[in-house]
Amino acid sequence: MDIDKELEKIFDDPLLSDITAKEAGLFDIPQDMKDVIGRKQADYVAQRKPCEDFYKYAEGFKKVHSDLKAGKRSLVRIAKTVNLKEGHYYIVSGQMVFLEKILESYEGTNHAIDGRTRCIYENGQESDILLQTLRKSVMGDGYGVTELDSEMERSFFRHGTSNGEDIVTGYIYVLRSLSKAPEISCKKDLYKIGFSTNRVEDRIAYAENEPTYLMAPVEIVASYKVMNLNSHKFEDIIHKVLKSVQMNINVYDANGVEHQPREWFVVPFGIIEIIIQRILDGTIVNYLYNPKLQCLEKQIKQNSSKYDTQGMNILTLRIRQILFNEIVGGTKTVERREIKQTTLNRYTYIDPADGKRYLRRFDALRFIVGQGGHGGDNVLVSVVDTTYADGIVEFHLGEILDIRREDGMALL
Incomplete structure (x- = not known):
């Protein structure tokens, strides 16, 4: 069948010869659809393709993922006024992207700086996506990845040094369960995070008899002597930051009474270390845990909008x-x-x-x-x-x- 001839017959049909302008308008494409088609056509060259020199970047992606899980880097939402930078990593639709280079630079629409880029994706592909298109994707459902927090590495647990006036208030501890129960032993990265005013070894001496320890022996993964820390405040913060990965389980004591321990969390140990550090130095208020990407997400909070809407309709x-x-x-x-x-x-x-x-x-x-x-x-x-x-x-x-x-x- 000759498609062109068939279409010609249809449009030459006498029934179509006297249609009104309004009826003909049914075949018009709405302007908003034209805009979408135009954008797609304009950006067709930004299709992804295999990155031939991906070996140069593979270790970088692995290192950044490792830094995120260790808490040395964190995620941050990108504001409209923030420009993306060469040599930085971003998350788009759950995938990490490395902005290797901005190939050209010119003033685009809305006076924003735009231009073709070279972006490397962690799945081994690359594209020359427009800078502003990438920025919109990051703003839509993505994140920026912060630079390596070298200061955090240098000062890690520096709080342990007393100045003579500090008061030792107790110990933060991280425990691993030695339970043989399948619903517990199968969970990777399951830890109990708690606070004790006594030595941790004394506190867990009879763990197998206490529901808070899941009625099983536990292993001390880490413990930290801390000063001037209120135990209730610590527990409240931990529960808020790690609420999304808090384990929900029912445990029965020796008398058959049901208990629901609330201090067990499924989270990598490296993240726990950084959370504790940020609790002690007061910066934890700026972070939440992102369970999907298993890293801390930095929150840029403001108490109220900086734009005054008073008197506006x-x-x-x-x-x-x-x-x-x-x-x-x-x-x-x-x-x-x-x-x-x-x-x-x-x-x-x-x-x-x-x-x-x-x-x-x-x-x-x-x-x-x-x-x-x-x-x-x-x-x-x-x-x-x-x-x-x-x-x-x-x-x-x-x-x-x-x-x-x-x-x-x-x-x-």
């Missing part, structure tokens, strides 16, 4: 995560909403002076990811213009004023 809208990422990345510049009977008063109002209906004007839109009353990632964007056509109100988006994650952390 703000409309709050719910959107999907993919659209949120496009707004933050700068690829989505218009938000379209259909005016229905149920939303008529939300987007319009009747002026009592003339009885006519007008569009409501908003200074900014706050987009929140998700549905219902649950909080999510949200971004505040200024509105530069509002237009209306065929039952659709269009909000033309301008500057991003504030970005917040679900946990309240400000990213801008």
Whole structure:
């Protein structure tokens, strides 16, 4: 079958000769779809390909992963104002990327510096992805990887030196269970982290009789004498940081009474060491544990938005995560909403002076990811213009004023 001839017959059909402009419009591609097609065509050259000299980078990826698991590096969310740098590592969709070089540099859209790059991926591929495309991907669902924390290596557990005025308040200990129960022995990296005012050896002398030790002998992996540390404060912090990897298990004592120990966590020992160090030097408030990537994630927290919204008329809208990422990345510049009977008063109002209906004007839109009353990632964007056509109100988006994650952390 000749496809071209068949299509020609269809379009030469007399039934199609007198269609109206409105009917013909059914074959038009919407502008937002054209934009997407254009972006895909413009970026086709950034397809990944095998990296022929990957052997030069393989050890670097292994070392960074090792540093992350040892707590010598951590993850950090990238803010909109942060520029990506050559020689740095990033995480995109769960995969590590090394920005080896920025091959060219020019001013792109929104006056942002853009250009082709050479990026090496840990799976042995590379691409010449645009710098701003990479940045948007990192901002969307990725992280930056911090530089090696050499200061942490030099000062590790330096707190053990007393100045004569410090008070020894007890011992932090890390234990490994010697239980033969399958549900316990099968767990790799299972540790109990606790605090004792007595010697650890005395504290665990009868571990096999105590539910808190899973009714089994334990092995001391590490213990640290500490000064001026409140035991309850320590336990609260540990539980907060490692809540996502806390082991849930029911244990029965010699009398058959059920207990639920809460100080056992599935986490690499190297991470535990760094967490304890950061508790003692006060920097743990800036970190959370990322169980998926098995490393610490640095939190850049601000108490409140630095943008003052007082006196502003703000409309709050719910959107999907993919659209949120496009707004933050700068690829989505218009938000379209259909005016229905149920939303008529939300987007319009009747002026009592003339009885006519007008569009409501908003200074900014706050987009929140998700549905219902649950909080999510949200971004505040200024509105530069509002237009209306065929039952659709269009909000033309301008500057991003504030970005917040679900946990309240400000990213801008």
